[in-house]
Amino acid sequence: MDFEFWDNCWQRESQPFHLAEAHTFLVKYVNKLFNKSEKVLVPLSGKSLDLLFLAEQGYYPVGVEFNPKAVNRFIQENQLEFSSQTFPVANGNELIRYHNDTMEVWLADFFEVTENHIGTFEQVYDRAAFIALPDQMRTSYAKHLKSLLADNATILLVTMDYLPDEMSGPPFHITLDEIKQQFPDGEVEELCRCSLLDSHPRWKELNLSRLDEVLYQITF
Ligand SMILES: C[S@@+](CC[C@H](N)C(=O)[O-])C[C@H]1O[C@@H](n2cnc3c(N)ncnc32)[C@H](O)[C@@H]1O
Incomplete structure:
Protein backbone atom coordinates (compact mmCIF):
# COMPACT_ATOMS: atom_id res chain seq x y z
CA MET A 1 0.00 0.00 0.00
CA ALA A 20 -20.06 11.41 5.93
CA GLU A 21 -20.04 11.99 9.67
CA ALA A 22 -17.89 11.32 12.70
CA HIS A 23 -17.46 7.63 13.53
CA THR A 24 -20.09 6.32 15.96
CA PHE A 25 -17.43 4.65 18.18
CA LEU A 26 -15.58 7.96 18.50
CA VAL A 27 -18.78 9.84 19.30
CA LYS A 28 -19.78 7.25 21.91
CA TYR A 29 -16.46 6.72 23.65
CA VAL A 30 -14.14 9.67 23.29
CA ASN A 31 -15.48 11.77 26.15
CA LYS A 32 -15.40 8.73 28.46
CA LEU A 33 -11.81 7.80 27.65
CA PHE A 34 -9.86 10.84 26.46
CA LEU A 54 -12.54 16.04 17.99
CA ALA A 55 -11.86 19.76 17.54
CA GLU A 56 -15.54 20.64 18.12
CA GLN A 57 -15.48 18.60 21.33
CA GLY A 58 -12.53 20.63 22.60
CA TYR A 59 -9.70 18.20 21.85
CA TYR A 60 -6.69 19.24 19.79
CA PRO A 61 -6.43 16.66 16.98
CA VAL A 62 -3.19 16.22 15.05
CA GLY A 63 -3.84 14.44 11.75
CA VAL A 64 -1.10 12.97 9.56
CA GLU A 65 -1.90 12.23 5.92
CA PHE A 66 0.52 11.92 3.00
CA ASN A 67 -1.82 12.54 0.11
CA PRO A 68 -2.11 16.20 -0.93
CA GLU A 81 -8.23 28.43 7.43
CA PHE A 82 -4.76 27.28 8.36
CA SER A 83 -1.32 28.75 8.65
CA SER A 84 1.40 26.50 7.29
CA GLN A 85 5.00 25.65 8.07
CA THR A 86 7.35 23.51 6.02
CA PHE A 87 9.94 21.13 7.46
CA PRO A 88 12.61 19.59 5.23
CA VAL A 89 13.49 15.96 5.90
CA ALA A 90 16.70 14.07 5.11
CA ASN A 91 15.64 12.44 1.80
CA GLY A 92 14.77 15.79 0.20
CA ASN A 93 11.06 15.45 1.05
CA GLU A 94 9.13 18.11 2.90
CA LEU A 95 6.58 17.83 5.66
CA ILE A 96 3.94 20.56 5.78
CA ARG A 97 2.18 21.41 9.02
CA TYR A 98 -1.21 23.11 8.56
CA HIS A 99 -2.47 24.51 11.81
CA ASN A 100 -4.96 26.80 13.49
CA ASP A 101 -6.04 27.22 17.12
CA THR A 102 -8.17 24.09 17.12
CA MET A 103 -6.23 21.44 15.20
CA GLU A 112 8.85 10.49 8.44
CA VAL A 113 7.11 12.38 11.23
CA THR A 114 9.10 12.12 14.43
CA GLU A 115 8.81 13.19 18.03
CA ASN A 116 10.92 16.24 17.06
CA HIS A 117 8.12 17.38 14.75
CA ILE A 118 4.94 16.56 16.66
CA GLY A 119 6.04 15.63 20.18
CA THR A 120 4.61 12.59 21.95
CA PHE A 121 0.97 11.72 22.56
CA GLU A 122 -1.05 10.34 25.43
CA GLN A 123 -4.03 9.83 23.12
CA VAL A 124 -4.23 8.21 19.70
CA TYR A 125 -7.33 7.59 17.62
CA ASP A 126 -6.68 5.07 14.84
CA ARG A 127 -9.57 4.41 12.50
CA ALA A 128 -8.70 2.70 9.21
CA ALA A 129 -4.96 3.31 9.62
CA PHE A 130 -3.49 0.12 11.15
CA ILE A 131 -5.95 -2.01 9.16
CA ALA A 132 -5.15 -0.14 5.94
CA LEU A 133 -1.61 -1.54 5.95
CA PRO A 134 -0.39 -5.01 4.93
CA ASP A 135 1.50 -7.32 7.32
CA GLN A 136 5.07 -6.02 7.29
CA MET A 137 3.95 -2.41 7.16
CA ARG A 138 1.79 -2.96 10.24
CA THR A 139 4.87 -3.98 12.19
CA SER A 140 6.72 -0.84 11.06
CA TYR A 141 3.61 1.24 11.78
CA ALA A 142 3.23 -0.12 15.32
CA LYS A 143 6.94 0.46 15.98
CA HIS A 144 6.77 4.02 14.69
CA LEU A 145 3.53 4.75 16.54
CA LYS A 146 5.14 3.55 19.79
CA SER A 147 7.99 6.04 19.23
CA LEU A 148 5.35 8.80 19.36
CA LEU A 149 3.64 7.65 22.56
CA ALA A 150 4.01 9.31 25.93
CA ASP A 151 3.96 7.25 29.13
CA ASN A 152 0.46 6.10 30.09
CA ALA A 153 -0.83 6.53 26.54
CA THR A 154 -4.20 5.25 25.35
CA ILE A 155 -4.88 4.15 21.79
CA LEU A 156 -8.41 3.77 20.52
CA LEU A 157 -8.08 1.35 17.62
CA VAL A 158 -10.90 0.53 15.20
CA THR A 159 -10.49 -2.74 13.29
CA MET A 160 -12.56 -5.01 11.07
CA ASP A 161 -13.26 -8.63 11.92
CA TYR A 162 -14.29 -10.94 9.07
CA LEU A 163 -13.44 -14.42 7.83
CA PRO A 164 -10.01 -13.93 6.19
CA ASP A 165 -10.86 -16.49 3.45
CA GLU A 166 -13.71 -14.28 2.28
CA MET A 167 -11.85 -10.99 1.72
CA SER A 168 -8.21 -10.07 1.22
CA GLY A 169 -8.20 -6.40 2.26
CA PRO A 170 -7.59 -3.57 2.70
CA PRO A 171 -9.15 -3.31 5.21
CA PHE A 172 -6.92 -6.12 6.47
CA HIS A 173 -8.08 -8.71 8.95
CA ILE A 174 -6.51 -8.13 12.36
CA THR A 175 -6.83 -10.50 15.31
CA LEU A 176 -6.69 -9.67 18.99
CA ASP A 177 -3.52 -11.79 19.17
CA GLU A 178 -1.84 -9.64 16.54
CA ILE A 179 -2.72 -6.44 18.40
CA LYS A 180 -1.25 -7.93 21.59
CA GLN A 181 1.84 -9.01 19.68
CA GLN A 182 2.34 -5.61 18.01
CA PHE A 183 1.77 -3.75 21.29
CA PRO A 184 3.23 -6.16 23.87
CA ASP A 185 3.54 -3.47 26.57
CA GLY A 186 -0.11 -2.50 26.27
CA GLU A 187 -3.26 -3.84 27.90
CA VAL A 188 -5.75 -4.57 25.13
CA GLU A 189 -9.48 -4.54 25.75
CA GLU A 190 -12.35 -4.93 23.28
CA LEU A 191 -14.82 -2.14 24.02
CA CYS A 192 -17.43 -2.45 21.34
CA ARG A 193 -18.35 -4.40 18.22
CA CYS A 194 -21.03 -3.88 15.61
CA SER A 195 -21.92 -5.57 12.34
CA LEU A 196 -21.39 -3.61 9.14
CA LEU A 197 -23.09 -6.15 6.88
CA ASP A 198 -26.19 -4.03 6.39
CA SER A 199 -24.45 -0.68 6.51
CA HIS A 200 -23.17 -0.25 2.95
CA PRO A 201 -23.88 -1.84 -0.48
CA ARG A 202 -20.12 -2.41 -0.83
CA TRP A 203 -20.17 -4.96 2.00
CA LYS A 204 -23.43 -6.60 0.86
CA GLU A 205 -21.98 -7.18 -2.63
CA LEU A 206 -19.10 -9.18 -1.14
CA ASN A 207 -21.50 -11.70 0.40
CA LEU A 208 -19.48 -11.97 3.58
CA SER A 209 -20.72 -14.19 6.37
CA ARG A 210 -19.44 -11.79 8.99
CA LEU A 211 -18.10 -8.26 9.05
CA ASP A 212 -17.77 -6.57 12.41
CA GLU A 213 -16.19 -3.28 13.20
CA VAL A 214 -14.43 -3.55 16.53
CA LEU A 215 -13.16 -0.90 18.91
CA TYR A 216 -10.15 -1.76 21.06
CA GLN A 217 -8.61 0.28 23.83
CA ILE A 218 -4.87 -0.20 24.26
CA THR A 219 -3.50 1.29 27.45
CA PHE A 220 0.16 1.58 28.41
C1 LIG B 1 -8.24 3.78 4.67
S1 LIG B 1 -7.79 5.47 4.61
C2 LIG B 1 -8.40 6.02 6.18
C3 LIG B 1 -8.50 7.50 6.31
C4 LIG B 1 -9.11 7.98 7.62
N1 LIG B 1 -8.44 7.44 8.78
C5 LIG B 1 -10.58 7.71 7.68
O1 LIG B 1 -11.03 7.10 8.67
O2 LIG B 1 -11.31 8.13 6.77
C6 LIG B 1 -6.03 5.40 4.83
C7 LIG B 1 -5.38 6.74 4.57
O3 LIG B 1 -4.00 6.65 4.91
C8 LIG B 1 -3.24 7.41 4.01
N2 LIG B 1 -1.87 6.87 4.11
C9 LIG B 1 -1.43 5.65 3.73
N3 LIG B 1 -0.14 5.48 4.03
C10 LIG B 1 0.26 6.63 4.64
C11 LIG B 1 1.49 7.06 5.21
N4 LIG B 1 2.59 6.29 5.18
N5 LIG B 1 1.56 8.29 5.76
C12 LIG B 1 0.46 9.09 5.79
N6 LIG B 1 -0.74 8.75 5.26
C13 LIG B 1 -0.84 7.52 4.70
C14 LIG B 1 -3.94 7.21 2.67
O4 LIG B 1 -3.67 8.24 1.74
C15 LIG B 1 -5.41 7.21 3.12
O5 LIG B 1 -5.94 8.51 3.10
Missing part, protein backbone atom coordinates in the same frame (compact mmCIF):
# COMPACT_ATOMS: atom_id res chain seq x y z
CA ASP A 2 2.31 2.68 -1.27
CA PHE A 3 1.69 6.29 -2.22
CA GLU A 4 0.55 5.31 -5.73
CA PHE A 5 -2.09 2.91 -4.43
CA TRP A 6 -3.61 5.60 -2.22
CA ASP A 7 -3.20 8.29 -4.86
CA ASN A 8 -5.28 6.18 -7.28
CA CYS A 9 -7.89 6.00 -4.60
CA TRP A 10 -7.83 9.77 -4.00
CA GLN A 11 -8.11 10.42 -7.76
CA ARG A 12 -11.62 9.00 -7.66
CA GLU A 13 -14.59 11.16 -6.81
CA SER A 14 -15.37 9.29 -3.59
CA GLN A 15 -13.46 6.95 -1.30
CA PRO A 16 -15.20 3.88 0.17
CA PHE A 17 -13.63 4.34 3.61
CA HIS A 18 -14.64 7.99 3.99
CA LEU A 19 -17.60 8.54 6.29
CA ASN A 35 -8.80 13.95 28.30
CA LYS A 36 -9.63 17.26 26.61
CA SER A 37 -6.47 18.95 27.83
CA GLU A 38 -4.33 16.51 25.83
CA LYS A 39 -3.87 16.49 22.06
CA VAL A 40 -4.98 13.47 20.01
CA LEU A 41 -2.86 11.89 17.28
CA VAL A 42 -4.92 10.76 14.27
CA PRO A 43 -2.55 8.81 11.99
CA LEU A 44 -3.39 8.34 8.29
CA SER A 45 -6.25 10.77 8.69
CA GLY A 46 -7.51 11.08 5.08
CA LYS A 47 -10.12 13.83 5.06
CA SER A 48 -11.86 12.32 8.05
CA LEU A 49 -14.58 14.32 9.78
CA ASP A 50 -13.37 12.71 12.99
CA LEU A 51 -10.76 15.49 13.09
CA LEU A 52 -13.51 18.11 13.04
CA PHE A 53 -15.53 16.24 15.65
CA LYS A 69 -5.50 15.60 -2.58
CA ALA A 70 -6.88 14.31 0.71
CA VAL A 71 -5.46 17.18 2.74
CA ASN A 72 -6.58 19.82 0.23
CA ARG A 73 -10.08 18.37 0.11
CA PHE A 74 -10.25 18.27 3.89
CA ILE A 75 -9.33 21.95 4.00
CA GLN A 76 -11.58 23.07 1.14
CA GLU A 77 -14.65 20.97 1.90
CA ASN A 78 -14.65 22.17 5.50
CA GLN A 79 -13.66 25.76 4.64
CA LEU A 80 -10.80 25.70 7.10
CA GLU A 104 -3.30 20.62 12.97
CA VAL A 105 -2.91 18.42 9.92
CA TRP A 106 0.47 17.27 8.66
CA LEU A 107 0.85 16.62 4.96
CA ALA A 108 3.52 14.02 5.53
CA ASP A 109 4.45 10.38 5.35
CA PHE A 110 3.63 9.10 8.83
CA PHE A 111 6.93 7.22 8.93
Whole structure:
Protein backbone atom coordinates (compact mmCIF):
# COMPACT_ATOMS: atom_id res chain seq x y z
CA MET A 1 0.00 0.00 0.00
CA ASP A 2 2.31 2.68 -1.27
CA PHE A 3 1.69 6.29 -2.22
CA GLU A 4 0.55 5.31 -5.73
CA PHE A 5 -2.09 2.91 -4.43
CA TRP A 6 -3.61 5.60 -2.22
CA ASP A 7 -3.20 8.29 -4.86
CA ASN A 8 -5.28 6.18 -7.28
CA CYS A 9 -7.89 6.00 -4.60
CA TRP A 10 -7.83 9.77 -4.00
CA GLN A 11 -8.11 10.42 -7.76
CA ARG A 12 -11.62 9.00 -7.66
CA GLU A 13 -14.59 11.16 -6.81
CA SER A 14 -15.37 9.29 -3.59
CA GLN A 15 -13.46 6.95 -1.30
CA PRO A 16 -15.20 3.88 0.17
CA PHE A 17 -13.63 4.34 3.61
CA HIS A 18 -14.64 7.99 3.99
CA LEU A 19 -17.60 8.54 6.29
CA ALA A 20 -20.06 11.41 5.93
CA GLU A 21 -20.04 11.99 9.67
CA ALA A 22 -17.89 11.32 12.70
CA HIS A 23 -17.46 7.63 13.53
CA THR A 24 -20.09 6.32 15.96
CA PHE A 25 -17.43 4.65 18.18
CA LEU A 26 -15.58 7.96 18.50
CA VAL A 27 -18.78 9.84 19.30
CA LYS A 28 -19.78 7.25 21.91
CA TYR A 29 -16.46 6.72 23.65
CA VAL A 30 -14.14 9.67 23.29
CA ASN A 31 -15.48 11.77 26.15
CA LYS A 32 -15.40 8.73 28.46
CA LEU A 33 -11.81 7.80 27.65
CA PHE A 34 -9.86 10.84 26.46
CA ASN A 35 -8.80 13.95 28.30
CA LYS A 36 -9.63 17.26 26.61
CA SER A 37 -6.47 18.95 27.83
CA GLU A 38 -4.33 16.51 25.83
CA LYS A 39 -3.87 16.49 22.06
CA VAL A 40 -4.98 13.47 20.01
CA LEU A 41 -2.86 11.89 17.28
CA VAL A 42 -4.92 10.76 14.27
CA PRO A 43 -2.55 8.81 11.99
CA LEU A 44 -3.39 8.34 8.29
CA SER A 45 -6.25 10.77 8.69
CA GLY A 46 -7.51 11.08 5.08
CA LYS A 47 -10.12 13.83 5.06
CA SER A 48 -11.86 12.32 8.05
CA LEU A 49 -14.58 14.32 9.78
CA ASP A 50 -13.37 12.71 12.99
CA LEU A 51 -10.76 15.49 13.09
CA LEU A 52 -13.51 18.11 13.04
CA PHE A 53 -15.53 16.24 15.65
CA LEU A 54 -12.54 16.04 17.99
CA ALA A 55 -11.86 19.76 17.54
CA GLU A 56 -15.54 20.64 18.12
CA GLN A 57 -15.48 18.60 21.33
CA GLY A 58 -12.53 20.63 22.60
CA TYR A 59 -9.70 18.20 21.85
CA TYR A 60 -6.69 19.24 19.79
CA PRO A 61 -6.43 16.66 16.98
CA VAL A 62 -3.19 16.22 15.05
CA GLY A 63 -3.84 14.44 11.75
CA VAL A 64 -1.10 12.97 9.56
CA GLU A 65 -1.90 12.23 5.92
CA PHE A 66 0.52 11.92 3.00
CA ASN A 67 -1.82 12.54 0.11
CA PRO A 68 -2.11 16.20 -0.93
CA LYS A 69 -5.50 15.60 -2.58
CA ALA A 70 -6.88 14.31 0.71
CA VAL A 71 -5.46 17.18 2.74
CA ASN A 72 -6.58 19.82 0.23
CA ARG A 73 -10.08 18.37 0.11
CA PHE A 74 -10.25 18.27 3.89
CA ILE A 75 -9.33 21.95 4.00
CA GLN A 76 -11.58 23.07 1.14
CA GLU A 77 -14.65 20.97 1.90
CA ASN A 78 -14.65 22.17 5.50
CA GLN A 79 -13.66 25.76 4.64
CA LEU A 80 -10.80 25.70 7.10
CA GLU A 81 -8.23 28.43 7.43
CA PHE A 82 -4.76 27.28 8.36
CA SER A 83 -1.32 28.75 8.65
CA SER A 84 1.40 26.50 7.29
CA GLN A 85 5.00 25.65 8.07
CA THR A 86 7.35 23.51 6.02
CA PHE A 87 9.94 21.13 7.46
CA PRO A 88 12.61 19.59 5.23
CA VAL A 89 13.49 15.96 5.90
CA ALA A 90 16.70 14.07 5.11
CA ASN A 91 15.64 12.44 1.80
CA GLY A 92 14.77 15.79 0.20
CA ASN A 93 11.06 15.45 1.05
CA GLU A 94 9.13 18.11 2.90
CA LEU A 95 6.58 17.83 5.66
CA ILE A 96 3.94 20.56 5.78
CA ARG A 97 2.18 21.41 9.02
CA TYR A 98 -1.21 23.11 8.56
CA HIS A 99 -2.47 24.51 11.81
CA ASN A 100 -4.96 26.80 13.49
CA ASP A 101 -6.04 27.22 17.12
CA THR A 102 -8.17 24.09 17.12
CA MET A 103 -6.23 21.44 15.20
CA GLU A 104 -3.30 20.62 12.97
CA VAL A 105 -2.91 18.42 9.92
CA TRP A 106 0.47 17.27 8.66
CA LEU A 107 0.85 16.62 4.96
CA ALA A 108 3.52 14.02 5.53
CA ASP A 109 4.45 10.38 5.35
CA PHE A 110 3.63 9.10 8.83
CA PHE A 111 6.93 7.22 8.93
CA GLU A 112 8.85 10.49 8.44
CA VAL A 113 7.11 12.38 11.23
CA THR A 114 9.10 12.12 14.43
CA GLU A 115 8.81 13.19 18.03
CA ASN A 116 10.92 16.24 17.06
CA HIS A 117 8.12 17.38 14.75
CA ILE A 118 4.94 16.56 16.66
CA GLY A 119 6.04 15.63 20.18
CA THR A 120 4.61 12.59 21.95
CA PHE A 121 0.97 11.72 22.56
CA GLU A 122 -1.05 10.34 25.43
CA GLN A 123 -4.03 9.83 23.12
CA VAL A 124 -4.23 8.21 19.70
CA TYR A 125 -7.33 7.59 17.62
CA ASP A 126 -6.68 5.07 14.84
CA ARG A 127 -9.57 4.41 12.50
CA ALA A 128 -8.70 2.70 9.21
CA ALA A 129 -4.96 3.31 9.62
CA PHE A 130 -3.49 0.12 11.15
CA ILE A 131 -5.95 -2.01 9.16
CA ALA A 132 -5.15 -0.14 5.94
CA LEU A 133 -1.61 -1.54 5.95
CA PRO A 134 -0.39 -5.01 4.93
CA ASP A 135 1.50 -7.32 7.32
CA GLN A 136 5.07 -6.02 7.29
CA MET A 137 3.95 -2.41 7.16
CA ARG A 138 1.79 -2.96 10.24
CA THR A 139 4.87 -3.98 12.19
CA SER A 140 6.72 -0.84 11.06
CA TYR A 141 3.61 1.24 11.78
CA ALA A 142 3.23 -0.12 15.32
CA LYS A 143 6.94 0.46 15.98
CA HIS A 144 6.77 4.02 14.69
CA LEU A 145 3.53 4.75 16.54
CA LYS A 146 5.14 3.55 19.79
CA SER A 147 7.99 6.04 19.23
CA LEU A 148 5.35 8.80 19.36
CA LEU A 149 3.64 7.65 22.56
CA ALA A 150 4.01 9.31 25.93
CA ASP A 151 3.96 7.25 29.13
CA ASN A 152 0.46 6.10 30.09
CA ALA A 153 -0.83 6.53 26.54
CA THR A 154 -4.20 5.25 25.35
CA ILE A 155 -4.88 4.15 21.79
CA LEU A 156 -8.41 3.77 20.52
CA LEU A 157 -8.08 1.35 17.62
CA VAL A 158 -10.90 0.53 15.20
CA THR A 159 -10.49 -2.74 13.29
CA MET A 160 -12.56 -5.01 11.07
CA ASP A 161 -13.26 -8.63 11.92
CA TYR A 162 -14.29 -10.94 9.07
CA LEU A 163 -13.44 -14.42 7.83
CA PRO A 164 -10.01 -13.93 6.19
CA ASP A 165 -10.86 -16.49 3.45
CA GLU A 166 -13.71 -14.28 2.28
CA MET A 167 -11.85 -10.99 1.72
CA SER A 168 -8.21 -10.07 1.22
CA GLY A 169 -8.20 -6.40 2.26
CA PRO A 170 -7.59 -3.57 2.70
CA PRO A 171 -9.15 -3.31 5.21
CA PHE A 172 -6.92 -6.12 6.47
CA HIS A 173 -8.08 -8.71 8.95
CA ILE A 174 -6.51 -8.13 12.36
CA THR A 175 -6.83 -10.50 15.31
CA LEU A 176 -6.69 -9.67 18.99
CA ASP A 177 -3.52 -11.79 19.17
CA GLU A 178 -1.84 -9.64 16.54
CA ILE A 179 -2.72 -6.44 18.40
CA LYS A 180 -1.25 -7.93 21.59
CA GLN A 181 1.84 -9.01 19.68
CA GLN A 182 2.34 -5.61 18.01
CA PHE A 183 1.77 -3.75 21.29
CA PRO A 184 3.23 -6.16 23.87
CA ASP A 185 3.54 -3.47 26.57
CA GLY A 186 -0.11 -2.50 26.27
CA GLU A 187 -3.26 -3.84 27.90
CA VAL A 188 -5.75 -4.57 25.13
CA GLU A 189 -9.48 -4.54 25.75
CA GLU A 190 -12.35 -4.93 23.28
CA LEU A 191 -14.82 -2.14 24.02
CA CYS A 192 -17.43 -2.45 21.34
CA ARG A 193 -18.35 -4.40 18.22
CA CYS A 194 -21.03 -3.88 15.61
CA SER A 195 -21.92 -5.57 12.34
CA LEU A 196 -21.39 -3.61 9.14
CA LEU A 197 -23.09 -6.15 6.88
CA ASP A 198 -26.19 -4.03 6.39
CA SER A 199 -24.45 -0.68 6.51
CA HIS A 200 -23.17 -0.25 2.95
CA PRO A 201 -23.88 -1.84 -0.48
CA ARG A 202 -20.12 -2.41 -0.83
CA TRP A 203 -20.17 -4.96 2.00
CA LYS A 204 -23.43 -6.60 0.86
CA GLU A 205 -21.98 -7.18 -2.63
CA LEU A 206 -19.10 -9.18 -1.14
CA ASN A 207 -21.50 -11.70 0.40
CA LEU A 208 -19.48 -11.97 3.58
CA SER A 209 -20.72 -14.19 6.37
CA ARG A 210 -19.44 -11.79 8.99
CA LEU A 211 -18.10 -8.26 9.05
CA ASP A 212 -17.77 -6.57 12.41
CA GLU A 213 -16.19 -3.28 13.20
CA VAL A 214 -14.43 -3.55 16.53
CA LEU A 215 -13.16 -0.90 18.91
CA TYR A 216 -10.15 -1.76 21.06
CA GLN A 217 -8.61 0.28 23.83
CA ILE A 218 -4.87 -0.20 24.26
CA THR A 219 -3.50 1.29 27.45
CA PHE A 220 0.16 1.58 28.41
C1 LIG B 1 -8.24 3.78 4.67
S1 LIG B 1 -7.79 5.47 4.61
C2 LIG B 1 -8.40 6.02 6.18
C3 LIG B 1 -8.50 7.50 6.31
C4 LIG B 1 -9.11 7.98 7.62
N1 LIG B 1 -8.44 7.44 8.78
C5 LIG B 1 -10.58 7.71 7.68
O1 LIG B 1 -11.03 7.10 8.67
O2 LIG B 1 -11.31 8.13 6.77
C6 LIG B 1 -6.03 5.40 4.83
C7 LIG B 1 -5.38 6.74 4.57
O3 LIG B 1 -4.00 6.65 4.91
C8 LIG B 1 -3.24 7.41 4.01
N2 LIG B 1 -1.87 6.87 4.11
C9 LIG B 1 -1.43 5.65 3.73
N3 LIG B 1 -0.14 5.48 4.03
C10 LIG B 1 0.26 6.63 4.64
C11 LIG B 1 1.49 7.06 5.21
N4 LIG B 1 2.59 6.29 5.18
N5 LIG B 1 1.56 8.29 5.76
C12 LIG B 1 0.46 9.09 5.79
N6 LIG B 1 -0.74 8.75 5.26
C13 LIG B 1 -0.84 7.52 4.70
C14 LIG B 1 -3.94 7.21 2.67
O4 LIG B 1 -3.67 8.24 1.74
C15 LIG B 1 -5.41 7.21 3.12
O5 LIG B 1 -5.94 8.51 3.10
